[in-house]
Amino acid sequence: MFLWWSNELTAQKFSAEICTWKDDKAAAVSITFDDASYSQYEYAYPVLSKYGFKATFSLVGEWTKEQATYSAEPGYFEIKKMGWQQIRQLHKAGNEIASHGYRHRRYDRRLPLDTLAKQMKRNKTLIEQQTGDTCYTIHYPYSFANKKTALAARKAGFSFGRTGGDSCNKPIPDNLLLLKSRAILNDTTPNLSGFEKWLAQAHGKWLILMYHHLFPKGSKEMRILEYHKVRNTYSLYPATFDKQMQMLAQKNYWVAPVKDVGKYIVEREAVKLKTHRCFGRYVIKLQSKLDKVYDDPLTIRVKLPWQKVKVNIGGKEKIYxxxxxxxxxxxxxxNKIIIKKKK
Ligand SMILES: [Zn+2]
Incomplete structure (x- = not known):
């Protein structure tokens, strides 16, 4: 009996590793929205709920009133924006609320770092007051950002920042405050096969999708855009958005807000697994270098030769x-994980 045990234990049938993405999914995808267009609340939110997706919605402080209101950038027609009423509802439902600047203007890189950070912090503080939650993510206005902008964002207290770049992020991004994203430019850019290609290219990586407005066919807004022959309308039909989300739902991908994927990466890279076996138990310690611990769990893949096991994680026991x-x-x-064989 003893021999059989020791053979089994030396057969290297035990191993533990942190999965690249939560639940061992094949990729991570974040659905992000800019400008807090009311059309996101009206048309995108119901579609997201249908597929069980949570997204990241970014807002411009000076455009956001208690109720939904119309506002416009110079030279552009007025678009209805969400009010805090809609924002708080989205937040309560588990969506992330991100900053898109207090004003919808490029952050001026010539300004001193402290001044830039102060400008960025204004909207962060406002969002935190209104939602009662930490605002982790900034979507730079016009995706205009470089290393200095990223430094300022860090100084302002942001953990994650989104730019353009039209590509995916690696499992360990170069800079979590300069994350790349792919923008939906209009109803057919990308078209559905192009969108499918984006999803295929995301395999193993982190794809951040950037959306703006969802206006129905024949709506006043779409007619204005068509009349002015605007090519990059940053608007798509709600029916097209539904089809895109349907395609995404068919993938074995982890769909989560930017802050959730970002935190997972920070944790994954800060944790080392220490394993040992003794007296028929397999012990895994998640040694962490993090000073602040997020409350988001990591997914650990454990290879075992045992059929049925009793697992104790941080004091809680479960049979697998x-x-x-x-x-x-x-x-x-x-956390410490203790795995015992169950007869
Ligand atoms: Zn914008």
Whole structure:
């Protein structure tokens, strides 16, 4: 009996690793919106709810009143914007509220770092007062950002920043405050096969989609845009958005707000797994270098030769059936996992 045990233990059938993406999904996708257009609340929110997706909505402070109101940029027609009433509802439903600047203007890189940070902090503070939650993410107005802008954003207290770049982010992005995104330019750019290609290219990576307005066919807004022959309308039909989300739902991808994916990456890179086996138990420690611990669990893939196991994570016990030779566990940085064979 003893020999059989030791053979089993030396057979290297035990291993543990942190999955690149939550729930061991094949990629991460964040759906992000800019300008807090009321059309996002009216048309995108119901579609997102239908597929169980949570998104990141960014707002411009000076455009946001208590009720929904119309506002415009110079030389542009007025578009209805969400009020705090709609914003708070989206936040309560689990969506992320991000900053898009107190004013919808490029951050001036010539300004001193402190001044830039102060400008950025204004909208962050406003959002935090209105939602009662931390505002982690900034969508730079016009995606205008460089290393200095990113430094200022960090100084202002942001953890994640989104720019343009028209590509995916690597599993370990170069700079979490200069995340790349792909913009939906109009109803057919990308078209559905182009969108499918974007999703295919996202495999193993983190794709951030950038949306603006959703106006129905024949609506006043779409007719104005057509009349002025605007090519990049940053607007699409609600029916097209639904089709895109349907395509996304068919993928084995993790769809989550920017802050959730960003936090997962920060945790993943700060945690080292320390494993050891003793007396028929397999112990995994999530050693963390993080000073602040987020409350988002990491997914740990554990390969085991045992059929049925009793798992204790941070004091809570659960029984797992191990039918595929591996189990997926959720644990926080700092947690200890103890796995015992169950007869
Ligand atoms: Zn914008």
């Amino acid at each position: 059936s191990n039918t595929k030779g591996e189990i997926l566990l959720e644990a926080l940085p700092g």
